[in-house]
Each structure stands twice: as structure tokens, then as C-alpha cells.
Amino acid sequence: MREFRLKSVEFRRERKDTWRELERLLKVADSGGLRRLTPEELMRLPELYRATASALSVARAISLDRNLLDYLEALTQRAYVVVYAPKRSLVDLAREFLVEGFPRSLRAMRWELLVSALLMIAGAVIAYTQVRADPEHFYSYVDRDLAGGRGPESTREELLAVIYSDVPGSAALGEFSGFLFNHNANIGLMAAALGVLGGVPTAILELQNGLMLGAFVAIHAEKGIAVDIWGWLLIHGVTELLAIVVCGAAGFALARAIAFPGAMRRRDRLRIVGTDVGQVMVGAILMFLVAGLIEGVLRQTIQDRDLRFAFAAASGAFWLWYFVRVGRART
Amino acid sequence: MTHPREGGIRREIVTPEGVPLRFEVAPFGARVAAFLLDFLAQLLLGFAFSLCFWTAARIFSVNDATGGLTAAVLLGLRMVAWFAVWNFYFIAFELRWRGRTPGKRALGIRVIDRHGGELRGSAVCARNFVREIEFWLPLKVVFLSPFLYGDVPGWAVPLCALWALCLMLFPLFNRSRLRLGDLVGGTLVVVEPRPRLMPDLAAVSEGSGDLIRGSFAFTPEQLEIYGIFELQVLEDLLRKQRVEPEVLELVAEKIKRKIDWPRNQWRVPTRPFLEDFYRAQRARLEQKAVFGRRQEYKVR
Numbered sequence: 286m287r288e289f290r291l292k293s294v295e296f297r298r299e300r301k302d303t304w305r306e307l308e309r310l311l312k313v314a315d316s317g318g319l320r321r322l323t324p325e326e327l328m329r330l331p332e333l334y335r336a337t338a339s340a341l342s343v344a345r346a347i348s349l350d351r352n353l354l355d356y357l358e359a360l361t362q363r364a365y366v367v368v369y370a371p372k373r374s375l376v377d378l379a380r381e382f383l384v385e386g387f388p389r390s391l392r393a394m395r396w397e398l399l400v401s402a403l404l405m406i407a408g409a410v411i412a413y414t415q416v417r418a419d420p421e422h423f424y425s426y427v428d429r430d431l432a433g434g435r436g437p438e439s440t441r442e443e444l445l446a447v448i449y450s451d452v453p454g455s456a457a458l459g460e461f462s463g464f465l466f467n468h469n470a471n472i473g474l475m476a477a478a479l480g481v482l483g484g485v486p487t488a489i490l491e492l493q494n495g496l497m498l499g500a501f502v503a504i505h506a507e508k509g510i511a512v513d514i515w516g517w518l519l520i521h522g523v524t525e526l527l528a529i530v531v532c533g534a535a536g537f538a539l540a541r542a543i544a545f546p547g548a549m550r551r552r553d554r555l556r557i558v559g560t561d562v563g564q565v566m567v568g569a570i571l572m573f574l575v576a577g578l579i580e581g582v583l584r585q586t587i588q589d590r591d592l593r594f595a596f597a598a599a600s601g602a603f604w605l606w607y608f609v610r611v612g613r614a615r616t
Numbered sequence: 617m618t619h620p621r622e623g624g625i626r627r628e629i630v631t632p633e634g635v636p637l638r639f640e641v642a643p644f645g646a647r648v649a650a651f652l653l654d655f656l657a658q659l660l661l662g663f664a665f666s667l668c669f670w671t672a673a674r675i676f677s678v679n680d681a682t683g684g685l686t687a688a689v690l691l692g693l694r695m696v697a698w699f700a701v702w703n704f705y706f707i708a709f710e711l712r713w714r715g716r717t718p719g720k721r722a723l724g725i726r727v728i729d730r731h732g733g734e735l736r737g738s739a740v741c742a743r744n745f746v747r748e749i750e751f752w753l754p755l756k757v758v759f760l761s762p763f764l765y766g767d768v769p770g771w772a773v774p775l776c777a778l779w780a781l782c783l784m785l786f787p788l789f790n791r792s793r794l795r796l797g798d799l800v801g802g803t804l805v806v807v808e809p810r811p812r813l814m815p816d817l818a819a820v821s822e823g824s825g826d827l828i829r830g831s832f833a834f835t836p837e838q839l840e841i842y843g844i845f846e847l848q849v850l851e852d853l854l855r856k857q858r859v860e861p862e863v864l865e866l867v868a869e870k871i872k873r874k875i876d877w878p879r880n881q882w883r884v885p886t887r888p889f890l891e892d893f894y895r896a897q898r899a900r901l902e903q904k905a906v907f908g909r910r911q912e913y914k915v916r
Binding site for chain 2: 291293298301308335342353357359361362365371372474566577586
């Protein structure tokens with residue numbers, strides 16, 4: 286006959302109720318979220334978690350009971366993911382992103398933004414002069430599918446009919462704006478992502494967009510309706526073209542970080558720039574969405590040319606204010 | 617009972633309290649299955665919204681004089697709904713359900729911070745937005761480029777297919793099964809731990825206290841032979857719900873021979889003998905461990 290006194294058994298007996306309580310709270314939290322817990326229980330949770338974590342450390346030192354060790358480890362893990370769960374909701378994050386993250390990140394790449402904008406303008410000017418000189422050049426700049434049946438051979442009336450068409454069947458309209466949103470957002474994302482390849486594809490995409498724009502305006506200018514097409518384009522184009530330029534800027538920022546990491550390691554530089562690029566890309570997608578909505582809803586409902594320009598100017602002013610002023614730290 | 621220590625890849629993270637925890641990395645198959653479930657849920661949600669707005673738009677455009685505008689707005693809303701479901705499904709769930717989506721919940725896996733801190737909202741956003749670039753963008757080029765990108769050069773399609781394939785299989789090429797989004801967000805997907813406390817074998821019965829009365833006595837020399845590893849193998853054996861008596865018999869024989877159990881006491885009830893030996897051995901090894909002499913394996 287012998288008697289043993291095991292420290293580990295004693296230890297387990299003393300602490301077991303704490304663990305059981307934590308287990309119960311976790312089960313409740315798991316089935317219905319933390320809101321199912323009473324305020325007292327909610328206060329108790331991190332306490333119990335810390336007690337269990339320290340019990341795990343002690344057990345690792347004094348106990349050789351493998352089931353106990355595994356149990357405590359699993360329990361601590363389980364409590365850890367609850368205690369260190371995300372604290373903020375989607376709404377908080379969205380607000381933070383809109384009033385700080387996006388405009389600040391974009392300001393961090395203002396030179397890239399300038400380059401991107403200049404490329405698009407250059408493309409527009411080139412295509413415009415080319416198509417004015419010889420309208421047949423139109424199709425070398427604009428994809429037939431995207432032109433929507435319009436081309437240099439369209440008459441003034443045909444062109445005007447598109448610009449001031451009343452709702453051409455609202456279902457088709459929604460379809461089309463959805464399609465356009467997708468198309469432009471994809472081009473934009475592509476331009477940004479291709480920054481990884483050193484920025485050349487990004488530059489080509491920006492230029493190409495400018496070319497399309499220029500060619501498009503040119504065939505209208507030829508028929509003396511330049512102002513009308515600008516109204517038709519700019520009502521949503523202010524937002525959309527800006528979004529494409531913004532995507533280009535993100536691509537160039539990426540390319541710059543890869544090509545000229547400066548004093549940092551390339552990896553570290555990429556991590557810093559990557560945060561800005563990510564924020565800007567998400568912001569640009571939101572801009573595309575806004576542009577798509579304006580195009581789908583407002584362009585067809587506002588038929589007056591001056592009103593279109595007024596809206597375009599207002600949206601331009603809004604973006605200017607947003608990018609320059611919003612989220613600046615007050616000094 | 618399956619031991620969490622068996623099977624999957626383990627990855628240690630250190631909590632802010634300084635306690636190292638060894639999480640089991642979620643297997644690739646579970647990740648894929650969870651993603652497919654979530655994707656299906658996304659499609660269902662998207663189509664449900666779509667149908668609602670579309671039906672509403674139809675009703676308005678027939679009945680109302682200003683139906684055109686209402687319908688246009690409704691269809692615009694439909695677009696917004698799709699957009700929201702497509703981009704925020706994962707983020708919303710992972711924020712609200714603490715690192716889980718319906719798919720992950722079904723598969724018993726969840727997202728945690730790879731460096732042992734709090735799972736931050738920005739990390740959740742990052743890991744899910746990257747999916748768009750790492751997965752959907754190349755797939756769109758491969759399958760939808762005529763519609764979306766106009767004239768994509770021919771060589772770009774196989775290149776993008778390769779890109780998509782590489783990124784899809786990326787988790788298989790690192791031990792923590794990280795996809796690109798995890799790398800960017802600093803996250804890790806782990807198996808949901810399931811704690812299960814079994815009775816202490818060293819206590820005669822739960823609550824009977826730390827004073828244990830054994831029927832068999834072992835000399836200190838007899839307890840010097842085995843180490844922690846063997847002790848825990850014995851623990852596993854004793855914890856098994858169904859174990860054949862012959863196996864227990866065999867193990868008992870082996871132990872008796874090893875520790876020079878007196879021949880005249882050879883024929884004793886097997887289970888009580890093993891249980892007592894387990895207790896005595898554990899007491900001895902725990903005592904040694906406390907004094908800094910952890911004996912991991914048997915000496916001979």
C-alpha cells in the first residue's frame with residue numbers, strides 16, 4: 286500500500302470549475318454571438334481567458350497528463366479567438382476608409398496621379414487630332430462593340446438621338462449600365478494590377494482610354510455637336526475618367542515601389558506602398574460604382590444639356606474637395 | 617478519440633500574454649470546400665436580391681406614369697446589391713462572426729491573426745480584397761476576355777491561366793497553407809479547436825482529492841526506466857474506450873519484464889496494475905520535471 290500526492294491532480298481539481306465556466310461562456314458566445322452574454326459574463330470572459338492561459342503555462346511545467354494539456358491548449362485557443370476577435374463593424378471600417386484611408390492614400394501618390402492624368406489627356410488629344418484629320422482613323426482607336434453603333438459614318442441626327450434619347454426601355458438601360466460598370470472597373474483594376482509589370486501596361490491602358498475618348502469626341506465635333514457629347518460624357522465621365530486615372534496612379538505607385546525602392550528593401554517598400562495601393566483600388570471601384578449609377582439613372586433622366594454640365598461641374602467640385610480636403614489632420 | 621496532436625500541420629503563435637499556442641493549420645481541402653460553399657451562398661444571395669429588384673422594376677414600369685425613373689432607380693439598386701454581395705460577403709461575415717463565414721463555420725475552420733494579436737478589420741478587408749486580384753481577375757481574362765477587355769493579345773490568355781493556377785495552388789507550396797490574401801493581410805486559417813476534458817487517470821475518482829491509494833507499490837528504481845513519451849502512450853491506451861484485453865495484457869507483460877517485477881506476483885489483475893503503474897510513474901516523472909530533470913524517453 287502506498288499513498289501519492291500529485292501536484293498536478295491537486296492543481297486540476299482547484300482550477301477545473303474556472304475552465305468549465307469558460308467553456309460554457311464560449312459555447313453561448315459561439316451559438317449566438319457575444320450579445321447573448323450578460324454584461325457580467327462579458328466582463329468575466331477575458332478574466333477567465335487569462336486564468337486559463339496561465340493555467341496552461343503552469344500545466345506545461347508541472348503536469349504530464351496529456352489529455353489535460355491538450356484540453357487546456359484547445360480551450361485557450363478557443364477563448365483566444367473570441368477575446369482577440371475583430372472589434373469593429375463593417376460600418377466603422379467603411380466610415381474610416383471613406384473619411385481617412387482613401388483620400389489620404391491617394392494624396393500619397395499625387396505625382397503618379399498627375400502622370401496618369403497626363404497620359405490620358407495626351408491620348409485624347411492625339412486621337413482627336415488624328416480622327417479630325419481623317420475620320421477613318423476612328424476604328425483604330427475605338428472598339429466596335431463599345432461604340433454602340435456610332436461611328437464616323439453616323440449622321441448628326443443619329444448621334445444626337447443617342448445623346449438625347451429618352452429611356453430606351455428601362456430594363457435594357459439597367460443591363461447596359463451594369464455592363465459598363467463592370468467593363469470600366471475591370472479595365473481600371475487591370476491597370477492597377479499591371480503596375481507589377483513595371484508600369485508599362487498601365488501606361489498603355491491609360492493612353493488607350495484617352496485615345497478612345499478623343500476619337501469619340503472627334504466624330505461628334507465634326508458634326509458640330511461637341512458640346513452635346515461633352516455633356517453626355519461628363520455627367521458621369523467626371524467620376525469615371527477620374528476613377529480610371531486613379532487606378533493608373535495606383536499602378537504607377539506599385540511600379541515605382543518595385544523599380545525604385547529607395548533606401549528600403551523592396552519587400553518593405555512594397556508593404557508600405559501596398560497598403561495605399563489597396564485602399565486606392567477599393568476606392569476606385571467605389572467610384573466606378575457611383576459613375577455607373579449616374580450613367581444608368583441620371584444621364585437618361587436629365588435630358589437638358591446645361592443641367593448635365595451643371596451636374597458634371599458639381600461632381601467635379603465634389604471630388605476635388607474630397608481628394609484635397611477630406612481626412613487631413615487638423616494642425 | 618482523435619488527438620489534436622496527431623494529423624495536421626501545427627503552427628505556433630504567441631498570444632499577447634506570452635503563451636505559445638499550437639494551432640492546427642486548416643487543410644487545403646477544407647479551405648476549398650468552404651470557399652465553394654460561400655461562393656454558392658453568394659450567388660444565391662445575389663440572385664435573390666436581383667429577382668426582388670427586377671420584379672419590382674417590372675411592376676413599376678407597367679403601372680406608373682413616371683415608372684421609367686423608378687424602374688431605373690430600382691435596377692440601379694440591383695446593381696448595388698450585387699456589388700455589395702460580391703465584395704462584402706466575406707468581409708461582413710468574418711468581422712461579425714469573428715473570423716468565420718458560413719462556409720468556414722460548416723467546415724470548422726476560422727481566420728486568426730498570424731502574429732498572435734487581435735484579428736484586425738483591415739486584415740480581414742485586405743485578405744478578401746486580394747482574392748479579387750489573385751483569383752477572379754486572371755479567371756476573367758481566361759474565360760471572359762472577349763466581353764470585358766476587348767482585344768486581349770492571344771498570349772495573355774494562357775499566361776493568365778497559368779497565373780490563376782499558380783495562385784490557386786499557392787497554399788500548397790507553404791507550410792502554413794497561406795494564400796496570397798493571407799500573406800497580405802497577415803492572417804492564418806486554422807482548425808476550430810474542440811476542447812474535451814476527460815477524467816484524470818491519476819485521481820481515483822473525480823473529487824476524491826489528491827490523496828491516492830494504490831494497491832501496488834513500486835520501488836524508486838522501477839520508476840527510473842520509462843520517460844514522458846512512454847507514460848503518455850500508456851495514458852492513451854488506458855483512455856481508449858474499447859481496447860482488447862490481450863493488448864493490455866501484452867503491455868503489462870512488457871512493463872513487468874522491463875521493471876523486474878517480482879516473479880511471484882506476476883499474475884495480478886491487469887488494468888488495476890497498469891493504472892497504478894501509470895500513477896506512480898507520473899508522480900515520479902512530474903516530481904523530476906519540477907526539479908528540472910525532465911526525462912523525455914526511456915533509458916533502456
